Structures are given as structure tokens and as C-alpha cells.
Amino acid sequence: MSLEIHFTRAGIHLPQLGLWLDARKRQRGSERVFVSHAHADHIAAHDEVMLTGATSLFMRTRLPGKRREHILNFGERMEFQFEHESFHLTALPAGHILGSAMAFIEWRGETLLYTGDFKLRPSLAAEPPETRRADTLIMETTFGLPRYQFPPGQTVRGDIAKFCRDALADGETPVLYAYSLGKSQEILRGLAEDGLPIQLHRHVRKMTKLYEKLGMNFPAHDAFDAETARGKIIIAPPNSLKTMQKVSLGKIRTAAITGWAMDSSCRYRSGTMEAFPLSDHADYDGLQELVKQVQPKKVFTVHGFTREFAQTLRAQGVDAVAPGWHEQMALL
Numbered sequence: 001m002s003l004e005i006h007f008t009r010a011g012i013h014l015p016q017l018g019l020w021l022d023a024r025k026r027q028r029g030s031e032r033v034f035v036s037h038a039h040a041d042h043i044a045a046h047d048e049v050m051l052t053g054a055t056s057l058f059m060r061t062r063l064p065g066k067r068r069e070h071i072l073n074f075g076e077r078m079e080f081q082f083e084h085e086s087f088h089l090t091a092l093p094a095g096h097i098l099g100s101a102m103a104f105i106e107w108r109g110e111t112l113l114y115t116g117d118f119k120l121r122p123s124l125a126a127e128p129p130e131t132r133r134a135d136t137l138i139m140e141t142t143f144g145l146p147r148y149q150f151p152p153g154q155t156v157r158g159d160i161a162k163f164c165r166d167a168l169a170d171g172e173t174p175v176l177y178a179y180s181l182g183k184s185q186e187i188l189r190g191l192a193e194d195g196l197p198i199q200l201h202r203h204v205r206k207m208t209k210l211y212e213k214l215g216m217n218f219p220a221h222d223a224f225d226a227e228t229a230r231g232k233i234i235i236a237p238p239n240s241l242k243t244m245q246k247v248s249l250g251k252i253r254t255a256a257i258t259g260w261a262m263d264s265s266c267r268y269r270s271g272t273m274e275a276f277p278l279s280d281h282a283d284y285d286g287l288q289e290l291v292k293q294v295q296p297k298k299v300f301t302v303h304g305f306t307r308e309f310a311q312t313l314r315a316q317g318v319d320a321v322a323p324g325w326h327e328q329m330a331l332l
């Protein structure tokens with residue numbers, strides 16, 4: 001008997017184990033959901049979840065309500081039962097945001113690694129990633145095209161700091177747009193050496209406080225205050241762009257902080273003057289590096305340029321496929 005994997009619109013389902021991987025649709029009843037991290041597209045109000053302590057804290061803040069939780073510690077091999085089956089699940093740090101996890105699953109001598117969102121390069125705001133060899137690999141391929149090769153993080157962080165210093169020197173207010181959970185904290189830490197004044201949009205501040213609760217340190221910063229924000233660096237979520245433009249900050253100089261900055265259309269699409277490619281995802285080289293480390297017999301690509309990256313892997317002799325929705329697949 002081999003492990004069945006169903007790729008559905010509701011999420012990835014392993015019916016023999018009663019297990020969902022990042023189900024998008026709320027799951028109720030006796031089946032469990034592995035929640036890789038707390039970004040909005042990965043969480044729902046499930047009845048029973050398996051997740052790290054940090055993801056639990058973020059998820060409770062973003063999605064209050066009662067649910068049964070199995071807290072996973074990185075590297076701890078945990079046994080779970082479902083009907084007459086038992087399997088082991090080990091959470092491994094995914095390097096995407098704080099608490100983000102890959103799931104390493106062992107069942108009847110077969111192994112499966114599910115990455116969730118991941119980044120192999122060191123991040124200032126996530127645990128160092130760890131991978132394992134596995135028979136089957138289910139991986140995200142958000143940046144699965146060759147043009148998405150990011151410059152070193154240190155270089156980009158230096159560019160962002162220079163952008164801010166230049167704007168301040170010209171009497172303008174730099175506004176950095178970045179996701180409130182994960183990316184904003186990496187930017188904030190990246191600005192530590194400059195000692196510049198920083199204000200955080202309330203959503204960014206809320207998430208940063210949770211990071212602090214989890215033991216991470218940040219350079220001095222204040223809550224955003226329209227009265228005093230002029231001449232400070234503002235970090236705010238992308239969906240606050242219009243609101244921030246309406247607030248009277250004097251002249252503002254805006255930048256989007258995203259892996260999509262590799263596209264020349266990024267500034268136009270984000271409506272900002274600049275764009276810097278600091279990402280919490282693996283770039284094209286990072287995706288290939290993961291496959292080298294895991295040495296899988298079979299790869300399934302999910303999210304982003306799935307077909308293109310599966311094709312790239314096949315050209316290298318790796319058995320890879322981008323599953324369509326509702327397709328049912330069995331392991332080797």
C-alpha cells in the first residue's frame with residue numbers, strides 16, 4: 001500500500017493519515033491540519049491543528065476561537081494515530097517567518113517532506129532552515145523562473161538603508177511597504193545599525209510585539225503617529241498605501257519590499273517609486289538547492305510557477321510534476 005496524496009482546492013489531503021497540509025478550507029471533525037505558518041493564505045478556523053508555538057501565537061491573534069492544538073517543537077519526532085494507522089511527523093524550521101515549519105512525515109517506511117513557504121538563505125527574522133532527505137517532496141515554487149535570482153540579503157538591506165538615509169537627507173519621509181508578519185520584522189532588524197528614527201504602522205507593530213514576546217530583539221521604534229511621522233522611516237503593509245498617501249507626511253518617498261521587485265513592472269504595479277527584492281521565499285537557485293538537499297524520488301510543485309519549475313526539474317532528470325486540482329496521486 002502506498003500513500004495517497006490528493007491535491008484539491010481545499011488543500012493537500014493525505015486521507016489514510018487523516019491529515020491536511022495547509023488546508024485553505026475550514027476542516028472539522030476528526031481529521032487534523034498541519035499549519036506551516038500563520039500567513040493569511042495558510043490559516044483557517046479548523047477544529048484540530050498541528051503547528052509550532054510561534055505559529056499558534058500568531059494564529060490566535062489573527063484568528064481567535066477555540067481549536068485543539070498539537071504544538072510541534074522543531075526536530076521532535078511525534079507519533080500520531082488516525083483510525084488504525086500511525087505515522088510520525090517532525091517539524092523542521094522553514095526559514096520563511098518566525099515559527100514557519102516544514103513537515104517531515106514517516107509512514108510505513110515511506111518519507112515525505114512538505115515545505116510550506118520556505119527560504120534557505122539566512123533570514124534576520126526566522127529560525128535557520130533545516131531539510132531532510134525524503135522519498136517524496138511537495139515544495140512551493142513561488143519564484144520558479146530563472147529571472148528570480150535575488151541579490152544577497154545584506155546587499156538589499158544596505159540598499160534599503162541608503163534609500164532611507166537619502167530620503168531623510170532630502171527632507172522627505174521614506175515609507176517602506178512590506179507584509180506585516182515576517183517581512184516587516186526583517187526590514188526593521190536590517191535597519192538596526194543605522195540608528196535612524198522608525199515608526200511602525202499599527203498592524204506591523206502588533207506583529208512586532210508578538211516577535212518580541214517570542215524573544216526577538218529589535219532596534220528602537222515607535223508606533224506610527226501622523227503628528228510626528230515626518231522625517232521618520234515608516235514601515236507599513238502594502239494595503240495601507242492609499243491611506244498613508246492621504247496622511248500629511250510632507251513629501252514622501254515610497255518603496256515596495258518584495259521578491260517581485262525583480263520584475264521591471266513591480267514599481268508600477270505596487271504604485272511605489274522604488275522596489276527592493278528582499279523576499280522571505282526561496283529564489284530560483286534556492287528552489288534547486290532544496291531539491292539537491294532532499295534528493296527526492298518524486299517532486300510535486302505547488303504555488304507560483306509550478307509547471308515551469310517542474311519542467312526545469314524534469315530537464316535535469318528529476319521526476320517532477322505540477323499537479324492540477326482534484327488530481328489524485330499515489331507515491332512511488
Ligand SMILES: [Zn+2]
Binds near residue numbers: 037039096
Ligand atoms: Zn507565507
